Amino acid sequence: MLPFDPLFRNPHLQTIASHYWPRSRSESRWPLQSRLFETEPGVRVLVQSQGGGSGEGDRSRPPAVHLVLVHGLEGSGDGGYIRSLAFAALESGFVVHRFHMRTCGGTEHLCDTLYHAGLTSDLRSVVEQLGAPAILVGFSLGGNVVLKLAGELADAGPSLVRAAIAVSTPINLAACTHKLSQPENRLYERRFVRRMLARLRATGRYSDRDLAGLRSIIAIDDRITAPAFGFDNAERYYRTQSALNFLSTIRVPTLLVHSQDDHLVPFEMFDCPAVRSNRFLTLMAPAHGGHLGFLARGPHRFWLDHVILEWIATLTTSPALCHTGI
Numbered sequence: 001m002l003p004f005d006p007l008f009r010n011p012h013l014q015t016i017a018s019h020y021w022p023r024s025r026s027e028s029r030w031p032l033q034s035r036l037f038e039t040e041p042g043v044r045v046l047v048q049s050q051g052g053g054s055g056e057g058d059r060s061r062p063p064a065v066h067l068v069l070v071h072g073l074e075g076s077g078d079g080g081y082i083r084s085l086a087f088a089a090l091e092s093g094f095v096v097h098r099f100h101m102r103t104c105g106g107t108e109h110l111c112d113t114l115y116h117a118g119l120t121s122d123l124r125s126v127v128e129q130l131g132a133p134a135i136l137v138g139f140s141l142g143g144n145v146v147l148k149l150a151g152e153l154a155d156a157g158p159s160l161v162r163a164a165i166a167v168s169t170p171i172n173l174a175a176c177t178h179k180l181s182q183p184e185n186r187l188y189e190r191r192f193v194r195r196m197l198a199r200l201r202a203t204g205r206y207s208d209r210d211l212a213g214l215r216s217i218i219a220i221d222d223r224i225t226a227p228a229f230g231f232d233n234a235e236r237y238y239r240t241q242s243a244l245n246f247l248s249t250i251r252v253p254t255l256l257v258h259s260q261d262d263h264l265v266p267f268e269m270f271d272c273p274a275v276r277s278n279r280f281l282t283l284m285a286p287a288h289g290g291h292l293g294f295l296a297r298g299p300h301r302f303w304l305d306h307v308i309l310e311w312i313a314t315l316t317t318s319p320a321l322c323h324t325g326i
Contacts, residue, residue, distance in 0.1 A: 001284070001310055002310065011262065011289070017295055021295060026083065026087040027050075031050070032098075048097070066097060066130055067086075067097065068097045069096065069099060071098075079139070088309060089305075099123060108204075117241050118243075134162060138164075144166075144170055146166050147246060147250070150164045150246070150251075151243065154251055164254040164255070166254070173237075180217060221234040262290060264291040
């Protein structure tokens with residue numbers, strides 16, 4: 001696998017620079033097909049699909065596999081890390097689906113419920129409706145959803161999910177929210193809080209009075225998210241929905257990419273029995289990279305995209321992966 005030669009060794013520079021670094025847009029070559037998937041009665045989620053002969057690439061070659069990309073906290077399919085990997089994957093002939101969690105990406109009106117870090121039913125339903133085993137790629141909070149789903153499926157996983165990839169993933173939700181509230185990370189937390197409160201207001205179901213005084217993610221989860229899903233409080237929500245509880249039952253090839261200097265998600269949580277003993281899990285942990293950063297020197301600026309596709313290439317020799325069309 002391609003070694004990581006960091007463009008910056010400061011984790012905050014990696015995180016911030018990667019967020020704002022220009023990415024190629026794929027929409028002109030591979031038009032986005034926006035579709036609404038009903039995942040349960042009264043719930044629809046947005047999926048934006050690309051590839052499968054709809055673009056300007058080699059239409060004679062069937063795509064190798066469906067890639068389902070899952071964004072992070074308060075993100076969407078237009079996030080830089082999503083656009084970057086989508087472009088690279090489409091150039092390689094893959095079909096790409098940008099999955100949106102409930103009420104994210106301007107879809108607040110599509111259901112009467114919210115999303116949370118362990119809500120896997122929507123993603124499972126979308127993959128089932130796509131009709132072919134998919135490779136799931138989750139970023140940050142989306143990685144928790146991907147890993148938890150793979151663990152829930154257990155031995156039935158290969159029938160639905162060919163492989164899973166999780167990047168900069170908060171597999172211990174309580175540890176990560178407490179880390180985010182520390183002084184050196186308050187800039188990031190304030191940004192997340194502003195976006196969470198804006199989305200809650202956009203649903204039309206919460207007033208300023210309902211949201212008054214909420215200045216941290218833990219406070220929002222304790223007052224809003226946890227009760228909305230019957231978890232009583234944030235502590236129980238974090239304890240039951242962390243992917244850490246499901247790693248030992250994953251039975252599909254799974255790549256964990258996490259920098260050792262991630263300042264939002266402590267690397268120490270990956271020093272656990274499941275990561276050490278589950279043969280289906282591969283941990284790639286460069287010393288630097290920040291949170292969803294991984295900007296590299298040299299021709300492979302977006303090192304993460306290259307490594308993900310390189311790892312996938314080792315799995316795509318089976319004819320069962322081939323699928324045509326979106």
